[in-house]
Amino acid sequence: MKKEATVLRIVIFLLGIGIPSAAQERASILLGGTVGWSALEYKNGVVEVQGVRKNVALALSSARSGTEDTLDLSLSFDEADPTAFSDSTGHYGAQTGALVRASGPGMARFGNGAALFTQALTAVPGNDGASNSVTLTPTRFALGAEGNRVRDFTLEFWLYPANMGNGERVLFWNASKKNIDGRVLSQQIRAVVFRNRLQWTFSNLFYSPDGKKTLPVTVTSQTVILPKEWSHHLIRFDSSTGLLEYLVNGKTEGTAYATPTGQEGSEVYLPLVGMGGQLILGGPFTGLLDEFRVYRGFIEQARSQKYPSKGGMIVSAPLDLGYTNSEVLSVDATGTGVGAPNADGSAIQLFIQASDSITPWSDDPATWQPVIPGASLGGKIRGRWVRIAADLYPSNDGEKTPFLDSLRVYYIPDEPPPPPTGVFALPQDGAVDLSWRLPTDPDLGGFLIYYGNSPGEYFGTDAALGPSPLNVGKRTSIHVDGLRNGVVYYFSIVAYDRANPPHLGAYSREVFARPLRMAP
Known part of the structure; x- marks a missing residue:
């Protein structure tokens, strides 16, 4: 009997101090x-x-911005459908031939795609490659619009040739220019493979200031353009000197002057755009073309690396x-x-x-x-x-x-403390004595006593300590006086932590008591 009483006292003691709560899990x-x-x-x-x-x-995006002020034409070739290839500036209408494909991001130099041209020079004898090209037609807002007297310009693109065979054509501008004497001349810009290099030929594009004379200009890369490798090509014109400069991978490969002497210091011939012009990319060519751009200005430094x-x-x-x-x-x-x-x-x-x-x-x-x-x-x-x-x-x-x-x-998470347990209410004369057990929480800030006259409705105002809820700090018992005898009061206790503002925990088990005047 003595042993059973000892065990009972141990159980009561453990219930009195409460069981420590598990550490908060992350x-x-x-x-x-x-x-x-x-x-x-x-x-x-x-x-x-x-x-x-x-x-x-x-991952980093390799797509390039198309918002530069001087940008006249921008083809990213990022569209999944090649028939949707378009100029983001809206200055040129685009039409894609049936043999042109969209490469997807895996083969592109920048962004989500490149234009894949699939017809070799000898694939169809006598075919000019129209079905293997992207044709761009200028609107009246374009640099290539009829009658434009062009000053500075820059043209750039990325090229991945499959073969670099002689005669393959990367680019072709074709228009008609009527001279002062009434003769109609074919105006052309051609970028054609010659001995594993890219050769640029400008025919009837550069005109004297009086518009009477024209000047052919040719520039060729000095370095061999390797097949199955991406290379950056940029050609730019400086109207103040007449310099036409061709760069490959940022290195100057060829220069020429649009002047009668072929040197700086004499009269500069400027581009004068003919009528019915079209810019044709590809044709008899096999390989990839990406990020084709034209600028109304002399671009000093172009982005050559894939990521900024x-x-x-x-x-x-x-x-x-x-x-x-x-x-x-x-x-x-x-x-x-x-x-x-x-x-x-x-x-x-x-x-x-x-x-x-x-x-x-x-x-x-x-x-x-x-x-x-x-x-x-x-x-x-x-x-x-x-x-x-x-x-x-x-x-x-x-x-x-x-x-x-x-x-x-x-x-x-800074969760609130658990509700106190062992809540007990003892009625007194015009008061109720409340007690409870302290929950184990290192962040405990105190307790709020909620009270009222209906279950679950804690809007009481009778207590001398004030209206519900009563902030009693960390104490574990309180004498709530000022209550009306004969009236049932319902109580629930909420623990809060030391956060600012504090986090309020859940309501404890509800208890009730009816204060009564006791006989002496």
């Missing part, structure tokens, strides 16, 4: 990976790519951690170049912001905390809402991109 939010990237609210210079990594990944050196950036939408003052433990990232740069120099850098309010957010770089993937943040990042940002940088030569496969934010 939670996480995944971006990318198996859930995709819908949580991003901003992307600049970054695209989602499929088929390269296990899941949809983020400044890289790209993403920012997530605010991610909800559930409670204010939640602690972010770490941010993990998978991919290439995360944590440390790749051997080629490509890299990804992570940043985080936190706030207890969903708005407003600052884009000031000083408000972003750099993050080492997987490293502890040491309790420095707290809030209900967080935003994650990532900067993606290309390789040192600008030819390779890093890949971001996923981001995962680990955090401990």
